[in-house]
Amino acid sequence: MPNAEHTPRVGLFVTCLADMFRPTVAFATVRLLEQAGCTVEVPEKQTCCGQPAFNSGDRNTTRDIAKMTIEAFDGYEYVVGPSGSCIGMLHYYADLFDDNDPWKKRAEDLKARSFEITSFLVDVIGFDQIKAAFDGTITYHDSCSGLRQLGIKQQPRKLLGKVDNLELAEMEEAETCCGFGGTFCVKYPDISNRMVANKTENTSASGADTLVGGDLGCLLNMAGKLKREGKSIEARHVVEILAGMLDQPAIGEADAKRYELAKQV
Amino acid sequence: MQIKSPEFKDNARIALQDVNLQKALGNLKAGFPVKRANAVERMPEFEDLRDEARDLKNHILENLDVYLEQFESKVVENGGHVHWARTSDDACKTILDICKQVGAKTVTKGKSMVSEEVNLNEYLEKNGVQPVETDLGEYILQLREDHPSHIIAPAIHLNLEDVSEAFHKHHNRPKSDDPAVLMQEAREMLRKQFVAADVGITGANFCVAETGSTIIVTNEGNGDLTQTLPKTHIVITSIEKVVPTLEDMSLFLRLLARSATGQEFTVYNTLSTGPRREGDQDGPENFHVVLVDNGRSEMVGTELQDMLRCIRCSACMNHCPVYGAVGGHSYGWVYPGPMGSVLTPQMIGIENAGLLPNASTFCGKCESVCPVRIPLPKLMRHWRENEFEKHLSPKAVRWGISGWGFFAKRPALYRWVSRSSAWFMNKLAGKKGRISRLPLAGGWTDWRDMPAPEGQTFMDQWKQGKR
Amino acid sequence: MSKAEILGNIRRGLGRGEPTAQQRSAAESRLAAKADNLIPKRGQLPHDEQVKLFKDMAIEAAAEIIELDSTSEVPMAVSEWLHKMNIRELVSASNAELTEMDWSALGDIQRVERVAQVGDMASITSSFAGIAETGTLMLHSGSESPTTLNFLPDVHMVVLHKSTIVGPYEDAWKKLRAAHGGKMPRTVNMITGPSRSADIEQKLQMGAHGPRTLVILLIND
Ligand code: SF4
Numbered sequence: 001m002p003n004a005e006h007t008p009r010v011g012l013f014v015t016c017l018a019d020m021f022r023p024t025v026a027f028a029t030v031r032l033l034e035q036a037g038c039t040v041e042v043p044e045k046q047t048c049c050g051q052p053a054f055n056s057g058d059r060n061t062t063r064d065i066a067k068m069t070i071e072a073f074d075g076y077e078y079v080v081g082p083s084g085s086c087i088g089m090l091h092y093y094a095d096l097f098d099d100n101d102p103w104k105k106r107a108e109d110l111k112a113r114s115f116e117i118t119s120f121l122v123d124v125i126g127f128d129q130i131k132a133a134f135d136g137t138i139t140y141h142d143s144c145s146g147l148r149q150l151g152i153k154q155q156p157r158k159l160l161g162k163v164d165n166l167e168l169a170e171m172e173e174a175e176t177c178c179g180f181g182g183t184f185c186v187k188y189p190d191i192s193n194r195m196v197a198n199k200t201e202n203t204s205a206s207g208a209d210t211l212v213g214g215d216l217g218c219l220l221n222m223a224g225k226l227k228r229e230g231k232s233i234e235a236r237h238v239v240e241i242l243a244g245m246l247d248q249p250a251i252g253e254a255d256a257k258r259y260e261l262a263k264q265v
Numbered sequence: 266m267q268i269k270s271p272e273f274k275d276n277a278r279i280a281l282q283d284v285n286l287q288k289a290l291g292n293l294k295a296g297f298p299v300k301r302a303n304a305v306e307r308m309p310e311f312e313d314l315r316d317e318a319r320d321l322k323n324h325i326l327e328n329l330d331v332y333l334e335q336f337e338s339k340v341v342e343n344g345g346h347v348h349w350a351r352t353s354d355d356a357c358k359t360i361l362d363i364c365k366q367v368g369a370k371t372v373t374k375g376k377s378m379v380s381e382e383v384n385l386n387e388y389l390e391k392n393g394v395q396p397v398e399t400d401l402g403e404y405i406l407q408l409r410e411d412h413p414s415h416i417i418a419p420a421i422h423l424n425l426e427d428v429s430e431a432f433h434k435h436h437n438r439p440k441s442d443d444p445a446v447l448m449q450e451a452r453e454m455l456r457k458q459f460v461a462a463d464v465g466i467t468g469a470n471f472c473v474a475e476t477g478s479t480i481i482v483t484n485e486g487n488g489d490l491t492q493t494l495p496k497t498h499i500v501i502t503s504i505e506k507v508v509p510t511l512e513d514m515s516l517f518l519r520l521l522a523r524s525a526t527g528q529e530f531t532v533y534n535t536l537s538t539g540p541r542r543e544g545d546q547d548g549p550e551n552f553h554v555v556l557v558d559n560g561r562s563e564m565v566g567t568e569l570q571d572m573l574r575c576i577r578c579s580a581c582m583n584h585c586p587v588y589g590a591v592g593g594h595s596y597g598w599v600y601p602g603p604m605g606s607v608l609t610p611q612m613i614g615i616e617n618a619g620l621l622p623n624a625s626t627f628c629g630k631c632e633s634v635c636p637v638r639i640p641l642p643k644l645m646r647h648w649r650e651n652e653f654e655k656h657l658s659p660k661a662v663r664w665g666i667s668g669w670g671f672f673a674k675r676p677a678l679y680r681w682v683s684r685s686s687a688w689f690m691n692k693l694a695g696k697k698g699r700i701s702r703l704p705l706a707g708g709w710t711d712w713r714d715m716p717a718p719e720g721q722t723f724m725d726q727w728k729q730g731k732r
Numbered sequence: 733m734s735k736a737e738i739l740g741n742i743r744r745g746l747g748r749g750e751p752t753a754q755q756r757s758a759a760e761s762r763l764a765a766k767a768d769n770l771i772p773k774r775g776q777l778p779h780d781e782q783v784k785l786f787k788d789m790a791i792e793a794a795a796e797i798i799e800l801d802s803t804s805e806v807p808m809a810v811s812e813w814l815h816k817m818n819i820r821e822l823v824s825a826s827n828a829e830l831t832e833m834d835w836s837a838l839g840d841i842q843r844v845e846r847v848a849q850v851g852d853m854a855s856i857t858s859s860f861a862g863i864a865e866t867g868t869l870m871l872h873s874g875s876e877s878p879t880t881l882n883f884l885p886d887v888h889m890v891v892l893h894k895s896t897i898v899g900p901y902e903d904a905w906k907k908l909r910a911a912h913g914g915k916m917p918r919t920v921n922m923i924t925g926p927s928r929s930a931d932i933e934q935k936l937q938m939g940a941h942g943p944r945t946l947v948i949l950l951i952n953d
Contacts (some may be wrong), residue, residue, distance in 0.1 A: 014723055020683040021716065023723035030732065042727050047679040056662055057626060057649030061670035068674060078607055164370050183625025183662075186708030188624055190278045194590040194711035195626075204370035227699050231298035252716030254698040274930070284824025310772045316767050328759040330742045331751055335763065341914070349735035359841040370824045401940055402931035418931065425933050452941060456850045467860040475763055476916045486942020489883045506740065509762045515901040516769040526930075529789065530866035533942065534922040541918050544875030548918050550945075558738045704749040 008125070010038040013081030013090070013114070014047035017216040022251065025216060027028040028243035029082045029117050033133040035243075036127035038078070045072035049089035055182055059096065065156045066093040070106050078124070079114035082239050083215050084146020087116045091149065116146055117239055118214060130245035133164035139171045139208035140238075141199065141222065143215035147175055155239045156214055163241060171206035173198070180221040203233060210250070211235045223251040266384055266412055268613055269597030276595035285594055289422050292645040293415075297583040301634065308523060316615045318520055319638040321424070321513055322574035326486060326565060332474040332507045333556070338479025340652045345552035353383035356557045360385060360466070360499055363553055367497050369463035373483060375488030377461070377468030378401035378416050378577060380501050380559050381599045385466075386464030396466070397458045399487040414593030417525050417579045422592050450692055455487070455565025465491040465549065469502035470576070472683075476509040478538040479554060482521060489535050490500060490630050497550035498537065503557045505573040515577055520636035524578040560611045568647045572607050574637040581631035581641060587624055596621060603631035603641040610648050619657055622648035678722055687718040766909075770903045775900030777866040782864035787950070788898050789867025794938065795946040803829065806891060806949055807837040813889070813947060814841050814854060823848055823885060825857040826875040830891070848884035850951030856889040860911070861904045862897035862948075868924045869948065870904050872917035879919045887944040890925075893951045911946040 010033050018025040030040045039233045050065035070093065073079045081087050089115065093107035138160070145150035160166055179195025181184060186192075200223055203211050211226070211233055213219050223235035234250035249255050269276060278284055293504035296683065305311045325332060331643050337347040350356035364372060372389065374396050386396045386407075398407040402420035406413060408431045413419030420428070428447055432610045433440040436450055442488045479500045481488040507724075508514045522528040543550030564570055582588040582602025593601030598618070601610050606621040622645035631641045652658045673680045694717030703710045743749055777785060787797055797808050822838070824830055826845040835843050848855055859922060861870040869890055873879045875949055882888055898904050901922075908920070927942030938944055 016679075016683065020687045021718045021725045023719055023726055024722065026723040027732070031508050042724070047673045047676050050673065051672070053666055055646065056647065056666045057646065057651070057653030057658065057702075058670065059650055059653075059665050061666065061674070064674050065670070103424075103589075135422050136326065139650040148629040148633050175630075177628035177630065178625050179586070179626060181628070184624075184626045186706065187662075188274070188277070188587075189275075189711055191587055191590050191624065192626075192708075194281055195586050196713065210340070215536070220716050221713065223371040223716050224699065227716070228701070228712065248700055248719060252699040252714060253698055290932070294929075297936045308772060313770055314772075314942070321769065324758070324762070327746065328751075328756075330739050330746070331756050331759040333739070333742075335759070349738055355734055380877040387941040399768075399941065400931070405931065411849060418934070420931050421934065423933075428881065428932050443936055445937050447932060448929060448937045448940060452939070455941065460850055475766065478916055478920075479764045483928045484927065486883050488939065490941055493879050495870045495884065504742075507745070509759065511905040512766055512768050512902050513762075515905070519772070524855065529793070530868055530922075530924045532793070532924050532927060534868075535921040538916040538918055538920075542873075543873075545873060545878070545918060546875065547880045557737075558734070558741075562738045562745065564740030564745070565742045566747060646811060651841050665928070694814035 002206060008077045008226050010040050010078045010080050011076035012040050012042045013046060013073070013086060014042060015080055015081050015083045015086045015216065017220070021220065022216060023239065023247040024245055025082050025237045025239055028237070029080065030237035031243040031245065032117060032239060033122060034070045035129065035131070036121055036125055041076070043072040048060045049086040049183055051085065051089045054089065054092065066107065067103060070110050073110060076113065078120065079110065080117055080120045081114070082117050082237060084116045084143050084150050084152050085215050085217060087114050088145035088149040091112045095148055116152055116214065118148055118155040119150060119152050119157055122158055127228070128159060128162055128163035130159055130242055131178060132242055133138060134166040134241050137167040137169050137208045138212045139169050139209045139212040140174060140209060141178060141207040141218060142175045143213055143218045144169050144177050146214050152214065159242050160212070160238065166241070169206045169208045171202040171208070173202050178218045178222050179217045182217065185221060189219070196221055200225050200229060200231065203239070209233060209262055212238050214238050219251050225259055227252045266405070266599060268617055270596070270609060270613065270618045273595060273597055273624060276597060277591040280595045285424055286422055287684070289424050290589055293421055293583065294589055297527060297579070298552045301524060301580060301583070304523040304527040304529065307587060311523070313636055314520055315636055316517065318516055318636055319574065322637050326505070326573055329504070329507070329565060332509060333504060335439060335474040336472050336507050339474065340539065340554055343477050343651055345477065345539045345554060348553060350555055350557045353481055356383040356501065356555055357385055357388040358671065358724060359555050360501065361392050361394065363387060363497065363499055365462055366388070367463055367551070369394055369497070370645045371395045371397060371458070371462050372466055373397050373399050373458055373462040373491045374467070375467035375491040376403050378413070378464065378499055378599065379503050381413060382559060383501070383557060385501065387686070397462065397476065399449060399455050399459065399491050400483070404451055404455065405431055408432070412552065414592070415579060416577055416600065424596060428680060453711070459490045459494050464497045464499060465495040466499045466501060468491050469500050469506055470521065470694070471514050472502060472507045473511060473514055473536070474507055477539055478512065478536040479537045480534060482518070482534050484532045486533055489533055491642070492537060493548055494609055496549060497551040497553070500537070500554045501557065502554065503559070504561050508714040521576055521578050524580040524634065524636040525663040535585055553700060564611060569607070569611060569644060571639050572644055574639055575604055576637060577635055580636065584630045584634050586628065586630070587626070597708040603645070606645040606649070607641060615648060615651055615655070616657055619652050626708065629684065683722050684725060687720060687722050690715070691718050691720040735837045738784050743859055759836060765776045772865065775882060777864070778898060779897070782899050785899050786862050786864040786867050789864070790925065791867070791947060792866050796865065797923045797948045798951060799949050799950045801873050801952050803891065807833055809833045809949060810856060810889060811837045811839060811841060815889070819853045819887065821850050821853055823855045823881060825877040825881055827858055829858050830856065831883050831916055837891055845919065847878040848880035850884065853887040854887040854889065855885040856891070857881050859890045859892045860896070862892050863900070863901055863904050863922070864897055864899050866924055870908070871921045872908070874917060874921040879921065882923065883942045886943060887945045887947065889947040889949060891951065893953045895953050
């Protein structure tokens with residue numbers, strides 16, 4: 001627990017998708033960590049967790065990326081990121097090295113220190129002083145790695161419960177995969193499409209106006225499908241709501257302000 | 266069975282458009298998973314049982330040779346015979362030989378996936394012995410010259426109409442669309458076959474080393490009639506099915522029905538030990554067990570050893586969103602779903618089955634319901650690695666990954682790529698906030714929009730001091 | 733030849749040759765111990781609760797239960813049940829318990845002792861044990877109890893004594909070993925309700941190939 005004497009030093013694992021697609025998610029994570037009394041740093045040497053290589057069977061590339069990431073986060077008390085899937089990948093690093101390889105110990109050490117943001121706040125430092133409001137009904141998609149590998153289920157709901165005015169309407173099959181699966185969605189587009197279509201159907205049926213989740217990969221997939229289907233449901237990462245950072249249009253939405261500006265000109 | 270696994274993608278695309286199949290798959294989704302969840306809820310010790318079952322299976326595999334030899338000696342002690350079959354061919358030949366020795370013309374069959382694996386029916390037919398499937402689902406499939414699409418509900422891909430048509434065509438009776446009437450028809454037709462058969466072939470869910478018994482687990486009772494009425498009972502099973510004692514078998518039985526159909530217990534759990542005893546008025550006079558290997562022994566001591574824990578409950582496929590979308594036939598061989606995606610490459614070669622272990626999002630649902638806690642995603646990844654090492658993965662994937670890897674290992678370069686992509690895609694999207702067609706990303710944009718990046722990367726903004 | 737190859741592969745995988753006495757000991761001691769694994773709480777109830785659990789579970793599995801105070805009431809109960817169903821023939825096992833009963837109550841119903849044949853409407857057998865945890869009957873083959881009686885007829889009637897009801901499967905195995913000097917009968921049947929199938933569109937239909945009806949005559953001894 002942070003207190004007057006101790007402010008945990010957290011290394012932010014940005015995740016490549018947040019970095020490129022949605023910096024707001026990373027900023028929101030920083031804000032939450034700071035609200036929780038942590039100092040946040042962003043190590044330069046990070047890129048991607050290595051999952052694309054790992055899941056394509058390229059162990060050597062994965063190992064190289066793992067070593068780089070382990071080094072980048074050496075010395076931080078905690079490593080926190082806004083994705084169950086990427087943090088889950090950091091947890092797999094230990095499996096990449098033989099028992100007598102010194103990297104294995106370092107990988108295990110990293111695993112012990114790295115957490116997905118909502119579980120870090122709830123399970124590790126017991127922070128729940130959420131200061132945010134959200135006018136609307138949300139439904140929550142439990143992303144697979146977070147749910148089944150890291151046991152993230154109640155944590156985001158607990159925190160969302162602290163957001164003023166927010167209503168949660170659970171959907172059917174909230175725990176069923178959305179069909180993203182990294183490269184799966186482009187390698188098996190037809191199957192992936194069926195899966196994401198099931199998901200958007202369940203999302204609609206929940207009656208919520210915003211779909212919330214903890215993993216950008218899944219959110220890009222689901223938001224992309226919702227928009228293609230012409231649905232008005234918006235999609236946001238859970239940290240955007242928890243940190244009250246809602247200025248950025250929802251994922252895949254038109255920028256209303258830019259629209260306005262364009263019209264004026 | 267003809268191997269169609271290399272056409273997985275085409276199979277899947279056709280399956281997704283097949284309205285009848287999709288309707289049938291809907292029955293699966295609403296059935297087994299819900300029933301399993303109820304059964305698990307009623308058994309507070311379920312998770313502990315899973316741990317014990319995993320550990321026990323591991324112990325068995327560590328001592329597999331000892332238990333197999335013990336099992337064999339007990340079968341022999343009870344007057345039965347054990348045949349070891351290294352390959353499918355060995356298994357088929359052994360069974361045909363036994364059939365010939367007793368002059369068999371027809372054999373009845375209980376449901377056995379191992380017999381599908383070795384392609385027994387086709388072999389027997391070619392050699393003048395007529396196999397008759399007696400499990401209702403398998404019987405329907407045999408009439409339709411079809412194959413199972415699920416390991417415990419073989420005809421799950423069919424609708425009532427399909428069954429009704431098949432029966433009408435073969436039974437010479439008025440067409441009915443009442444499942445109860447159809448089942449009655451099958452019951453009557455098969456009664457004659459049960460009695461007429463010279464040999465009965467069943468599978469085995471477990472082989473008990475302590476007693477030399479094999480056990481079948483069925484709801485219909487067809488397996489029991491199959492093995493009790495003919496003069497000869499042949500059990501075709503595989504080497505990993507051996508368990509030490511009756512107590513150990515009980516542990517697995519507690520998990521099997523609940524994981525499979527969500528029943529508290531399957532209706533008939535029947536143990537067979539040797540041929541009929543002196544004074545018995547019924548039961549087979551000869552008892553044979555054919556222990557099939559077919560690539561399993563090579564899995565011992567490798568990462569794939571975990572797969573040998575499988576008790577064929579089907580929970581993994583019942584809960585798999587990919588199986589639920591494309592059905593079992595898409596996998597193109599005997600074993601579908603996650604367990605099939607691990608086993609099939611071992612049995613028909615990774616060069617034939619490479620698409621299967623790739624057809625997973627690694628959502629982990631299968632592992633989360635597997636009663637013996639097989640890390641199915643990890644084992645599918647094992648095959649992907651094997652493919653990658655053998656240079657079997659498609660060139661686009663290999664080059665894509667190495668190209669990407671080159672950048673991912675160099676933060677400065679990676680930053681530059683992210684920065685340019687974010688900028689480019691943002692511009693492409695314009696004010697809309699999303700892209701509906703993206704070069705080189707048709708797999709994505711054929712079906713969904715690509716949400717646009719905000720514009721600047723986080724790393725750049727952070728460095729500029731934005732908070 | 734297959735055998736040597738298969739065992740050879742396994743041993744190679746396990747990183748050893750033919751197991752030494754020491755290497756066999758883990759398996760051998762497990763075989764000798766026949767120890768229980770985890771037994772669910774519901775299998776460890778006091779006997780009267782076991783009986784209740786057995787009844788509940790058997791009924792849930794769609795078995796019918798007729799409770800009787802002694803075996804002498806069996807013929808009358810059977811007679812009434814068969815008359816109600818309009819069945820006039822009963823194929824019976826020939827073990828002492830059944831042959832020693834006074835069957836005159838059957839009236840016009842003919843009782844024959846033989847194996848079952850296609851077309852038989854009803855059979856009656858004794859049972860070896862009842863297993864409470866899932867409402868399961870345990871029966872086994874023997875010269876006086878042919879297995880076909882359990883499967884071919886449309887109706888299977890089974891005499892079960894409350895005193896033979898045990899909690900978990902494990903206790904039934906121990907009872908069976910004790911009764912047969914460790915040697916298994918040719919066939920052991922664990923039966924939980926009547927035959928069924930859901931192979932057509934996942935819709936459950938009763939009476940696939942085995943009995944459509946399972947009647948348990950539960951004796952309060
Ligand atoms: S892999 Fe596990 S879940 Fe799948 S059939 Fe085998 S035992 Fe069942």
